[in-house]
Amino acid sequence: MEVVLNKWGNSLGLRIPRELVENFKFQPGSRVTITSDESKIVIKPATSIETLFESHYKKPMASICREEVGTYNEEAWGSDVGGEIIE
Numbered sequence: 406m407e408v409v410l411n412k413w414g415n416s417l418g419l420r421i422p423r424e425l426v427e428n429f430k431f432q433p434g435s436r437v438t439i440t441s442d443e444s445k446i447v448i449k450p451a452t453s454i455e456t457l458f459e460s461h462y463k464k465p466m467a468s469i470c471r472e473e474v475g476t477y478n479e480e481a482w483g484s485d486v487g488g489e490i491i492e
Contacts, residue, residue: 421448 406425410417421431429450431437436451450456455466462469 406422408420408422410419412418425431431450436453437448438451440447440449458469458474459466462473
């Protein structure tokens with residue numbers, strides 16, 4: 406797939422073709438990582454904890470509640486003491 410680079414301020418911009426946008430579910434504001442390896446440039450969707458949760462629960466991060474995620478056997482260590490007390 407061949408695309409044309411365009412001037413964007415002091416940089417060059419690249420338009421991602423619709424087919425790839427749909428395949429990778431990109432939206433305006435989606436984050437990607439760009440790396441280079443000798444003679445190639447690699448553009449991949451960025452992975453964040455939010456992205457991982459959203460892909461697992463199949464809904465936006467803001468609508469995922471604590472009960473869905475669970476506590477995964479959190480340990481109670483007693484009350485906070487000393488410098489770790491948070492108001």
